[in-house]
Amino acid sequence: MSTATRTITITDPVGIHARPASQFAQAAAASGAKVTISKDPSSAGVNAGSILSVMGLGIKQNDKVTITVDGDDAEAVADKLAATIAASE
Numbered sequence: 001m002s003t004a005t006r007t008i009t010i011t012d013p014v015g016i017h018a019r020p021a022s023q024f025a026q027a028a029a030a031s032g033a034k035v036t037i038s039k040d041p042s043s044a045g046v047n048a049g050s051i052l053s054v055m056g057l058g059i060k061q062n063d064k065v066t067i068t069v070d071g072d073d074a075e076a077v078a079d080k081l082a083a084t085i086a087a088s089e
Helices: 018-030 051-056 074-087
Strands: 002-009 034-038 064-071
Touching: 002 074, 018 034, 018 051, 018 074, 064 074
Parallel strands: none
Antiparallel strands: 002 064, 034 064
């Protein structure tokens, strides 16, 4: 099992609202890996598969978020999730 981390700056003027949070949470849950997302690199992060947890972070434009993936094929899953959150903006 491996771990991969990606840090992304959110560019959407409204941040991560319901639609992108839903798309991201669904992709994270479907990955089969343990995925967390955090705004503060020193925090443990929240379950990325939960739309309420993702929205609860209150991610706004220019915030940096860190996605951490633990599981098989973690690098590919992290790349896919980073692309999902970037494309949903």
